[in-house]
Amino acid sequence: MAALAFTHQNLLQFTPKLTPSKPKLKPKRNKTKLSIQTITTSPQASFTDQYVLQLADSLEDSLPSSSSLPLQKLRDNSSETLLSTQWPSRKDESFRFTDTSFIKNSDIKPICRPPESLAFLDVSSDTQFKRFDFVDGFLVDSSFVSSNFPDGVYVGSLLKLSSEGILKRVCEFLGDFEWGDLFWSVNGLGAPDVTVVYVPEGCRVENPIYLKYISVEGGDEGSKRMPVSNPRVFVLVERGGEVGIVEEFVGKEGSECYWTNSVLEVVVGEGGKVRHSYVQRQSLSAAHIKWTSVRQESTSTYELVEISTGGKLSRHNVHVQQMGSDTVTELTTFHLSVGDQTQDLHSRIILDHPRGYSQQLHKCIVAHSSGQAVFDGNVKVNRYAQQTDAGQLTRSLLLEPRATVNVKPNLQIIADDVKCSHGAAISDLEDSQLFYFQARGIDLETARKALVFSFGAEVIDRLPYAFVQKQAKDHVKELLESTGKGSS
Numbered sequence: 070m071a072a073l074a075f076t077h078q079n080l081l082q083f084t085p086k087l088t089p090s091k092p093k094l095k096p097k098r099n100k101t102k103l104s105i106q107t108i109t110t111s112p113q114a115s116f117t118d119q120y121v122l123q124l125a126d127s128l129e130d131s132l133p134s135s136s137s138l139p140l141q142k143l144r145d146n147s148s149e150t151l152l153s154t155q156w157p158s159r160k161d162e163s164f165r166f167t168d169t170s171f172i173k174n175s176d177i178k179p180i181c182r183p184p185e186s187l188a189f190l191d192v193s194s195d196t197q198f199k200r201f202d203f204v205d206g207f208l209v210d211s212s213f214v215s216s217n218f219p220d221g222v223y224v225g226s227l228l229k230l231s232s233e234g235i236l237k238r239v240c241e242f243l244g245d246f247e248w249g250d251l252f253w254s255v256n257g258l259g260a261p262d263v264t265v266v267y268v269p270e271g272c273r274v275e276n277p278i279y280l281k282y283i284s285v286e287g288g289d290e291g292s293k294r295m296p297v298s299n300p301r302v303f304v305l306v307e308r309g310g311e312v313g314i315v316e317e318f319v320g321k322e323g324s325e326c327y328w329t330n331s332v333l334e335v336v337v338g339e340g341g342k343v344r345h346s347y348v349q350r351q352s353l354s355a356a357h358i359k360w361t362s363v364r365q366e367s368t369s370t371y372e373l374v375e376i377s378t379g380g381k382l383s384r385h386n387v388h389v390q391q392m393g394s395d396t397v398t399e400l401t402t403f404h405l406s407v408g409d410q411t412q413d414l415h416s417r418i419i420l421d422h423p424r425g426y427s428q429q430l431h432k433c434i435v436a437h438s439s440g441q442a443v444f445d446g447n448v449k450v451n452r453y454a455q456q457t458d459a460g461q462l463t464r465s466l467l468l469e470p471r472a473t474v475n476v477k478p479n480l481q482i483i484a485d486d487v488k489c490s491h492g493a494a495i496s497d498l499e500d501s502q503l504f505y506f507q508a509r510g511i512d513l514e515t516a517r518k519a520l521v522f523s524f525g526a527e528v529i530d531r532l533p534y535a536f537v538q539k540q541a542k543d544h545v546k547e548l549l550e551s552t553g554k555g556s557s
Contacts, residue, residue: 118155121251124177125151128259128299131179137228139236140263143244147257154251163250166443166475167413171382172328172356175295176288179259183207184285198315198536201264203282206298206329208264221269224278226262227303235267242336242364243303248388248417252358256332259299266302268310270338277313277344277534284318287325290354297328308338308366314345315537318359318379320352328356335362337369339393344372344533350544351379353408360386367393367422374531375402376541377412378548384413384443391454394422403528404433406440406472407548413443420454431463432528434521435472436552442474449481450489457484461491466524468497468552521549 125148135141156173157164183204190202190209199217201224202209208226218224223235230236244257266278280302288294306312318329329351337343343363351357357380363371377383389398404412418427433442444463465474480491498520506516525545532538 117152120173121151121154121156124255125258127177128179128255131181132259132261135228139240139243140227140260143257143260143263146244147254150249150254151251151258154254157251163415163445166441167382167384167411169382172295174293175326175328176293177328178294178296180205180286180296180298183209190283198276198279200279200281203264203280203300205284205286205296206282206300207261208300219272219274221267221272222274223265223267225265227265228262230265235265238305238307239265239267239303242305243334246334246362246388248362249360250386252330252386253332253360256299256301256330256360259297259330260301260332261299262301264300264302266304266312266314268306268312268341270307271309272307273310274312277315277346279315280317282316282318282329282331284320284325284327284329284351284355287320287323287327287352287355290324290326292326295326295328295356297330299330299332301332302334304333304335304343306335306337306341306343309340310338311342312344313533314343315534316345316347317537317540318349318351318357320355320379323352324354325352326354327352329358331357331359333359333361335364335371337363337365337371339366340368341366342370342372345374346532346534346537347373347375347377347385348537348541349375349377349379349383349385351383353379353381353410355380357383359384361388363387363389363398365389365391365393365396365398368395369393370397370399372399372533373401374528374533375400375414376529376532376545377402377414378405378407378544380410380412381408382411382413384411384415387414387416389417389427390419391422391425391427395424396420396422396426398425398427400427400429400431401528401531402431403525404431404442405525405545405548406433406435406437406442407552408437409439410437411441411443413445415443415445417447417449418459419449419451420457420459421451422453423455423457425450425454425457425459427457427459429461430528432465432525433463433474434466434468434525435474436468436521436549438469438471440469440472444475445477445479446491447479447481448489448491450484450487452483454484455486457487457489459487459489463493464524465493465495466497466521467495468521518549522546
């Protein structure tokens, strides 16, 4: 399906483009560092990106060999995959509207260890929930007493996991994903550890597990230096289990340049439920790339609510696969671009079994003439997914001349007994909405501010926890106020 490219002048472009698939050759990669001579003389040289190989070597050199067999296997598989993976360009269909040269042209430096001083960490008074802090990709606060969780629940390092039963279950799924791109593999090679969240069968965890990712090390604004961190979390909810996951990505005050390259893997067992809240508000000079991979068994539920406002380049890849019947998937996302930013969501939902249900709502606001938003949403209803109910809607608000949004809603239906719909809307504020306020004595500026904020508040209000809602609303109001379009 052709993508729809819109600017504030409401120009519609149909620019279908087919990209030939590259041969997937995965020669075995030695653990020793490869020389340039090896690259140039190898028969696989035409499929090897020298820049990617140098990045892989720097990631390998930054971390010691792991004593954990699952982690070392993840690194080895990722290293092997990178041998035949090219750095993405605008010629690749999935990156046609997303320019990653901002990262490639920087001086990327893997972060080897967390900062020595953690005095800047504070426990927020806005929540009574325990917080797990990741600093530059490293889990630094794992002292939470496990007795505060229900019996059998584990949250902590894969390297420190002592339960053979849990370890065996984690190994069944960890890294078993065929849809990942270069950034997925970079994380697999560069992750210093894997944080495991395990919920046993029939267990309901009342309070959410709050994961806060803090980027500390960074290059000065305008410099080429770009430290990279690779946090990775694996969530396994057994049959009938239930848990809430809150992910918050922030940076230190200022405009530091860094790259957060994060992966979250989620496995939801039969009848299980995961509520996932994801808030991204990193530096406007940073790069933020995130993968979320979800595997759902029958009668399970996965709910995602996302608020993304930070990053010069921010991209979220969401892949959800329904592995059983009567499965529920809900994705609700809001992106805000208030500067020279690209906010990108690429999602894929695959339904393979009867009576599946999926609903997706994506909303974005571009409030800067150099801002851009990208939405590429794919819902695939395969042959045996009869009686499926799938809906997808994307709505975009452009508030400045030359503000741009590129949308590509894609609904592929092979089954013949389904109820499916999708739609896209791109506009400025409607005159009828403004007139409604003015007819009731509200001035034009106040009316515009109220409408702009309420556009995003529809998604923010779906965050399941009050403290996350309040933080998100306050932050969005502050950003909109800085552009003169905020809520008064």
